[in-house]
Amino acid sequence: MNTFELSPSSLGYFVFNATNLNSWKEFAVDIIGMHLADEQEGSRLLLRLDDRAQRFIFEQSDEDDLAAVGWEFDTEQELENIVAHIKSEGVSIELASNELCINRCVEKLYTCMDPNGVQHELYFAPAFAALKEPFNSPVMLGDFIAGKLGAGHYVSVTQDAAATEHFFLNILCLRLSDYIRAELGPGGPLLDTTFLHTKTGRHHSAAFAAMPFPKKLHHVMIQVENMNDVGLAYDRCKQANLPIVMELGHHPNDQMFSFYVQTPGGFVLEFGWGGIVIDDNDWSVKSYSQLSDWGHQQPVS
Ligand SMILES: [Fe+2]
Structure with a gap:
């Protein structure tokens, strides 16, 4: 089986270490509009984007950063196929405990580490929320786009781009979307970012770049x-005096209209609309020379 066929279906969830769960709850629920699924005081905060039991998992910690990402496979056979592939590449991958499966709300789970210290959790059969508890954002007009496209995307900071590319393309079997090589701000360092997608085709579920961060x-x-939810979320962030990292703008590769705001974790959240879905039968990999085709300026302080 080639690596193309072994690709995950989607990025199903994010797990973050967090020093302050209360500030995350205020930010993610009241400002951003996620649905509070559950919270265990001083321990865990669980948030929904759609009909899944959980998409964003926050665990009390002494650091603020990404801890793990969950990669979803449609069947147990697909999961076992990629696990066999990863083992054949000489990469360590472990069957997770029943306790971790319950924690992640999935039936079966394997874990492995990437070169950047992020745990990758490969699973099948995620839990859905109860029908009597439909997704309900406290502040949004419409819904998040998740479902089979997954929870969203993330950009991983790496010190070893070659090892990361090997892990994402040849071990995890993600599919190459495109590249952007552009200055990070006027006169800034050249940022070389690689974008990768899964079977269901969200333009990218993961990207990586070597950068000073x-x-x-x-x-x-x-x-x-709903495009208006981008503007309404932007207004809520401004009203709450949250630091806008990049103003409203548009990316040339995934066609995302978005803004970027700093989170309580010190990293950034991109809030977007309009991102494209890749059809692998009609896709060619390109390299772009600008991060944005309009907007996304850093605010003048
Ligand atoms: Fe992004």
Whole structure:
């Protein structure tokens, strides 16, 4: 079986270490509009984007960063196929405990580490929320775009781009979307970012770049179906005096209209609309020379 066929179906969930769960709850629920699924005081905060039991998992910690990402497979056979592939590549991958499966709300789970210290959790059969508890954002007009496309995307900060590319393409079997090589701000360092997608084709579920940033995670993106929810979320962030990292703008590769705000974790959240879905039968990999085709300026302080 070639690596193309072994690709995950989607990025199903994010797990973050967090020093202050209360500030995350205020930010993610009241400002961003996620649905509070459950909270265990001083221990865990669980948030929904759709009909799944949980998509964003926060665990009390002494650091603020990405801890793990969950990669979803449609069947147990597909999961076992990629696990056999990863083992054949000489990479360590472990069957997770029943306790971790319950924690992640999945039936079966394997874990392995990437070169950047992020745990990758490969699973099948995620739990859905009860029908009597439909997704309900406290502040949004419409819904998040999740479902089979997954929770969103993230950009991983790496010190070893070659090892990370090997892990994502040849071990995890993600599919190459495109590249952007552009200056990070006027006169800034050249940022070389690689974008990768899964079987269900969200333009990218993961991307990586070597950049000067103090965390493993540069940003995580969530996408909405109603463009007005981007503007309304932007207004809520401004009213709450949250630091806008990049103003409203548009990316040339995934066609995302978005803004970027700093989170309580010190990394960034991209709030977007309009990102494209890749059809692998009609896709060619390109390299772009700009991060944004309009906007996304850093605010003048
Ligand atoms: Fe992004």
